[in-house]
Amino acid sequence: MDDPYAPARDALAGGGLGGGADDGDAGDAAASDPAILAARLDDNDPLSAFADRYRVPDGVLYMDGNSLGPASDAALASLDRVVDEWRDLLISGWTDADPPWFSVGERLGDALAPLVGADPSEVVVGNSITVNVHTLVGTFLDELLAGNGPERAGFERADGTWDPAVDPAVLVNELDFPSDHYAVRAQLRQRGLDPDETLRVVESRDGRTIDPRDVEGALATHDDVGIVFMPTALYRSGQLFDVSRIAQAAHEAGAYAGFDAAHSAGAVPHEFREAGVDFAVWCTYKYLNAGPGSIGALFVAERHHGLTPALAGWWGHEKATQFEMNTEYTPADSAGAWQIGTPPLLSAAPLEGSVELLREAGIERLRAKSLALTDFLIALVDDRLPEVGVGTPRDHAARGGHVALEHPDAERLSAALTDRGVVVDFRPPNVVRVCPAAPYTSFADVLEVVDGIGAILDSGAHEEYATGGGGVT
Numbered sequence: 370m371d372d373p374y375a376p377a378r379d380a381l382a383g384g385g386l387g388g389g390a391d392d393g394d395a396g397d398a399a400a401s402d403p404a405i406l407a408a409r410l411d412d413n414d415p416l417s418a419f420a421d422r423y424r425v426p427d428g429v430l431y432m433d434g435n436s437l438g439p440a441s442d443a444a445l446a447s448l449d450r451v452v453d454e455w456r457d458l459l460i461s462g463w464t465d466a467d468p469p470w471f472s473v474g475e476r477l478g479d480a481l482a483p484l485v486g487a488d489p490s491e492v493v494v495g496n497s498i499t500v501n502v503h504t505l506v507g508t509f510l511d512e513l514l515a516g517n518g519p520e521r522a523g524f525e526r527a528d529g530t531w532d533p534a535v536d537p538a539v540l541v542n543e544l545d546f547p548s549d550h551y552a553v554r555a556q557l558r559q560r561g562l563d564p565d566e567t568l569r570v571v572e573s574r575d576g577r578t579i580d581p582r583d584v585e586g587a588l589a590t591h592d593d594v595g596i597v598f599m600p601t602a603l604y605r606s607g608q609l610f611d612v613s614r615i616a617q618a619a620h621e622a623g624a625y626a627g628f629d630a631a632h633s634a635g636a637v638p639h640e641f642r643e644a645g646v647d648f649a650v651w652c653t654y655k656y657l658n659a660g661p662g663s664i665g666a667l668f669v670a671e672r673h674h675g676l677t678p679a680l681a682g683w684w685g686h687e688k689a690t691q692f693e694m695n696t697e698y699t700p701a702d703s704a705g706a707w708q709i710g711t712p713p714l715l716s717a718a719p720l721e722g723s724v725e726l727l728r729e730a731g732i733e734r735l736r737a738k739s740l741a742l743t744d745f746l747i748a749l750v751d752d753r754l755p756e757v758g759v760g761t762p763r764d765h766a767a768r769g770g771h772v773a774l775e776h777p778d779a780e781r782l783s784a785a786l787t788d789r790g791v792v793v794d795f796r797p798p799n800v801v802r803v804c805p806a807a808p809y810t811s812f813a814d815v816l817e818v819v820d821g822i823g824a825i826l827d828s829g830a831h832e833e834y835a836t837g838g839g840g841v842t
């Protein structure tokens with residue numbers, strides 16, 4: 370079969386799933402009965418065998434891999450190897466481990482580069498998302514304040530680039546993950562800029578998504594935007610952004626284009642280099658399945674290599690001379706320069722195994738399966754849960770890896786589901802995020818999740834749970 374997942378797409382495109390064998394004629398029943406359809410999709414799924422290589426506990430339907438991915442045999446093996454190296458090699462592990470710890474940032478950056486469409490020199494692992502937002506937004510603010518920036522054709526700025534007399538603004542959106550705003554505001558403040566003036570926030574029309582025309586409109590209205598910093602996918606609704614369109618609009622306005630790819634890296638293929646992205650940040654604990662608090666990752670376009678990072682540190686020094694301990698900083702001529710201090714080896718080690726599994730599965734195949742899983746989920750919700758809304762765009766090009774289910778009692782519904790082994794999370798005010806991640810989720814799992822939601826809502830079981838828990842999920 371050319372497209373093993375076509376039936377899932379057809380279920381959605383065809384206006385919904387039928388009620389099963391009792392419905393209509395027997396020939397169509399097989400195609401429209403969700404249980405039969407799920408079994409067929411699972412039988413045809415070329416990635417189905419990968420599920421056995423992840424450690425999801427028995428009895429758990431894990432739908433929260435967009436927050437914390439599960440362990441895999443491969444990730445645990447690469448972690449175990451580094452623990453053994455620490456025990457056996459001690460300090461010599463930096464040079465004598467196989468491969469040496471010293472280059473872990475660059476080596477894992479090389480492994481991630483194909484997932485985001487980058488040259489290996491453009492990606493490195495290090496720090497965390499929030500720290501990387503600080504150092505990268507800070508770096509490009511410094512460039513603007515020094516009078517550098519993408520040229521804006523026909524625009525009167527000193528040297529045709531940035532007028533250092535203009536306070537550079539950073540364009541973000543109101544649905545961003547809050548940590549990014551905190552970090553950008555801090556970087557503006559540290560340069561004597563008032564964030565209330567220079568953090569420009571694109572508003573959402575519907576409270577769920579950001580219309581790319583509003584990003585373009587903000588750039589047309591305000592000529593002081595020096596950095597456009599957007600997510601590749603929104604953490605709550607899962608809307609996927611058109612990276613290439615936003616990067617182009619930023620550059621046409623004379624602004625740098627930066628992205629937070631936390632909610633797409635490892636689930637959606639990217640082409641950062643081709644799209645002209647200037648910089649990007651993401652984490653490795655979500656779709657990259659490298660474990661809680663695992664090391665962050667970043668992309669800096671080759672044309673910017675050689676800049677001095679805002680948060681410079683010895684691990685970003687030119688590698689050949691790093692151990693000469695010169696107090697004068699020479700940045701590495703790669704994205705490696707944005708590393709700061711010693712990499713946390715034990716928080717990086719699982720990534721080696723986990724990314725190898727994704728490479729084996731193939732990012733394009735993972736994306737095809739992910740879209741089919743979310744198509745199937747949305748079709749089932751439409752068909753079986755009339756009181757639940759879908760807050761995620763239905764258009765494939767605008768849909769990331771999870772689905773935002775909207776319900777007025779979302780918090781209690783989320784708690785009831787998790788209590789029953791269907792692990793989801795709640796994001797205020799009314800969203801249950803459901804992430805059927807492609808490497809380890811079956812179509813039968815998706816059907817079970819939807820049936821689980823239906824059973825809870827029908828029985829009112831969620832009403833026994835408290836709200837306002839403010840828990841960590």
Ligand SMILES: Cc1ncc(COP(=O)(O)O)c(C=O)c1O
Binds near residue numbers: 498604652
């Ligand atoms: C989009 C986004 N940005 C930033 C963060 C914060 O990342 P970190 O805590 O790794 O700095 C998260 C998740 O926590 C996120 O989802």
Ligand SMILES: Nc1c(O)cccc1C(=O)C[C@H](N)C(=O)O
Binds near residue numbers: 841842
């Ligand atoms: N980073 C997290 C954490 O340390 C604890 C609990 C959750 C998280 C998350 O990643 C939340 C996530 N960024 C989100 O999309 O909401």
